[in-house]
Amino acid sequence: METTTVTTNGRVTIPQKLRKKYKIKPGTRVYFTEEKGEIKMEAITPELIRSNWGLLGTKGKMLKALIEERKHL
Numbered sequence: 177m178e179t180t181t182v183t184t185n186g187r188v189t190i191p192q193k194l195r196k197k198y199k200i201k202p203g204t205r206v207y208f209t210e211e212k213g214e215i216k217m218e219a220i221t222p223e224l225i226r227s228n229w230g231l232l233g234t235k236g237k238m239l240k241a242l243i244e245e246r247k248h249l
């Protein structure tokens with residue numbers, strides 16, 4: 177288990193071990209969900225995008241848009 181402290185600005189540092197494991201680099205976008213009283217964070221990585229390919233039935237258009245958006249960050 178890894179722990180960190182929330183700053184006065186509401187920021188947290190993701191421990192280095194987890195950043196390496198999940199390939200989280202500066203500029204990586206993340207999203208948060210709340211489920212059963214827990215807050216979950218998931219990095220939006222190319223692997224996550226590929227794993228959801230076809231989920232929305234857009235025939236890859238959404239994937240291409242997300243990859244393009246990520247290039248500009």
